[in-house]
Amino acid sequence: MKLRKVTAASAAVLALSLAATACGSDDKKDDSGSSGGSKKITIGIKFDQPGIGQKTPQGYTGFDVDVATYVAGKLGYSEDQIEWKESKSADRETMLKRGDVDFIAASYSITPEREQLVDFAGPYLLAHQDVLIRADDNSIKAPADLNSKKLCSVTGSTSAQNVKDKLAPKAQLQEYPTYSACLTGLQNAAIDALTTDDSILAGYAAQSQFKGKFKLAGLKMTNENYGIGVKKGSDLKDKINKALEEMVSDGSWQKVVDSNFGPANYKNEPAPKIGDIKS
Structure with a gap:
């Protein structure tokens, strides 16, 4: 009788231990960002615009790539945890709606029409x-x-x-x-x-x-406010805005402007303030 009581007690302890282990395993999966896989973030960029977003044999280069990499870093992702996806102009809203990407940085001008479909962080460049x-x-x-x-x-x-x-x-x-x-x-x-x-x-x-x-020629015929697109209602918008503000304040923004556009003597506008859309 005593043996049965000890066995039952041991079984109860074992069950609790297994339950705790299982809970810890689930939490670890959640932290990884995927079910059992490594943590990653998927970002949409242009693949065919030198200086903005370009896929090369050596990797991905351009101003948007540098901005997106910085933002991803502030969100807790290293460069090797970024998955780049080509975001052609006509596909951007659909990609965000379907969840194909977490955010898009692809010479994506903020317009009233687009704001009906997606949310924008930024602007981060006035072109x-x-x-x-x-x-x-x-x-x-x-x-x-x-x-x-x-x-x-x-x-x-x-x-x-x-x-x-x-x-x-x-x-x-x-x-x-x-x-x-x-x-x-x-x-x-x-x-x-x-x-x-x-x-x-x-x-x-x-x-x-x-x-x-x-x-x-320096004609400045229109204003193009580049923003980072996210799915409508996504909480990433505020987090990305904070990252963009830090990028400007720590000097990283101007460095990537100079490195990507400097050889063309591009006279860029100062970094725009978040939410300041020039019509």
Whole structure:
């Protein structure tokens, strides 16, 4: 009888021990960020924009990549815990809604239409629509100077259409399939100017093969407030905003601006304040 009592007591202790171990195991899984896997964060970027977000044989480079890496670090993730996913412009809202990514940093301009679908942290960069011209061209100093010029952008670009419709209606718009094709045309004088966001233009002009060949006209034709997109209602928004503020205050923001855009003599705007959207 005594033996049975001891055995029952031991069984009870063992059961409690196993339960505690199981609870500890579950907590550990939660901390890891995945069921039994290593902790990771998935971030959407552009794969084809030099200076902004580009996939190379050596890895991922660009201003957005550097900003996203810094933010991820403040959220508790090291570089080897980041999974990068290509976020093409037309896919960004869908990727966030489906949960394909935790956040997106991909030259993602904050607009009222997009704010209906996703939330934005930032802005973290104020860019402007501008034109890239040959380094020896001094004929384009204002949007009106684009009249009768051969203007290039990628097929379907709203930037080129904006210049043609509103700012320089006599511009000769030529649509090429890629920015690289436009740059080739600009280099051999088949076109006079390439238009899109100045940050994107600076990224291309900063490539070593184009050093000293192009320059930004500095027209600042529109305001483009780059934000970090998150799923609607996500608590990541406030955490990312805090990280962005720290990035500016500790000098890291200016360092990545200089390293990614500096070779193109990009005259960047000061770091914008969180929530300050320039129309």
